[in-house]
């Protein structure tokens with residue numbers, strides 16, 4: 389059996405766990421909006437067409453901010469198409485996902501849905517096919533209380549009070565050649581700075597996210613961040629990171645260790661941000677909005693996308709409907725550990741996405757809604773990770789991976805909130821259990837130990853429409869606290885959250 393020893397101390401802090409770390413992402417893509425959150429004919433739908441069963445699951449998931457409406461979609465989107473009487477809204481080609489956008493759901497409907505879910509809206513503007521003017525119109529429409537044409541238009545469309553949206557993304561993945569309106573860093577940096585300055589002239593309280601790289605493997609990674617920030621440093625608050633992981637060629641060990649890549653990604657972006665800060669002799673600190681992250685079997689999507697033709701623009705097709713296994717959930721738990729360990733610089737993050745599209749929640753038209761395996765680590769962490777993130781002193785055996793070499797067999801993060809300490813653990817070993825001891829003697833914890841997580845004899849077990857509850861959250865009965873030391877055994881390929889209160 390492998391072994392790991394952790395020492396925690398309340399004095400060794402990383403930073404506050406900001407609630408925006410547990411954001412989600414809803415894109416107009418596939419069956420996410422239509423036939424996902426919005427299905428007027430469904431037995432559980434309210435008069436607004438939104439499925440209540442889905443709303444309940446999203447609430448249970450515990451997402452805080454929700455990024456909307458894209459993603460690649462936003463780079464061709466006209467926000468005006470999605471406001472006003474629904475019957476008069478145009479149908480448009482969605483070039484990003486080769487679909488037809490009906491515009492039945494737009495800003496007002498989505499905000500109403502979000503009000504029921506209890507989340508904060510993080511809105512993206514189109515800097516692909518559009519520019520500062522349209523972004524300004526949208527800020528005026530959304531945030532100016534009254535007395536202007538756009539504010540009056542909003543009121544006429546049924547919303548007297550402004551939306552009051554704080555977080556705005558300045559486009560999406562503008563470094564990607566697949567993006568409508570893709571630009572080089574120089575051109576995007578100038579456009580983003582111009583747009584940011586203009587938007588702040590309308591509302592100086594906006595928090596603005598400039599596009600970083602769409603992945604660490606982009607050839608422009610690093611240089612893109614530097615150039616974009618040299619143009620925008622004083623105008624923005626956050627730079628985005630996007631990362632997706634998948635198991636390739638049966639290499640489970642490397643896949644489980646994807647958090648190692650996420651750690652390196654975050655640390656490289658922080659280094660670049662702080663380099664530009666030094667160059668500019670600025671007092672201002674820019675943090676990260678990790679506004680797309682997940683497990684995504686991207687290679688399957690690339691194959692599917694090759695089959696599209698000019699005659700084929702479906703409404704709400706089945707796209708990116710990955711079915712997640714226990715191994716996927718354990719990897720996702722490892723990514724959450726990475727985010728928590730960088731809570732000082734990752735101010736906000738969005739699990740991409742929420743429903744049907746690379747999602748923790750799935751639905752069938754007229755049928756059930758259910759939790760994928762990846763639902764569990766997210767929902768447990770969103771609740772248990774509160775207060776302050778702590779540094780974990782980790783002394784662990786190593787396990788070997790093809791992608792990252794030798795890595796600690798256990799990945800761990802910890803938080804403290806008053807008298808309650810939570811530790812998040814991933815056992816990366818593909819075949820062996822790991823015996824863990826956690827020294828909590830520096831805390832005044834005495835009592836109740838709760839240890840829950842995801843593991844299974846079959847690491848490729850899934851929840852699907854045939855068996856929506858095959859994989860559930862499990863309790864680890866080996867966890868015990870004695871003399872300030874918590875001991876437990878982690879099964880192979882497992883993710884566990886243990887809280888001592």
Ligand code: AHR
Pocket residue numbers: 415458459460461560561602680740741
């Ligand atoms: O989340 C799916 C897609 O991944 C998003 O639309 C895009 O931003 C990224 O490439």
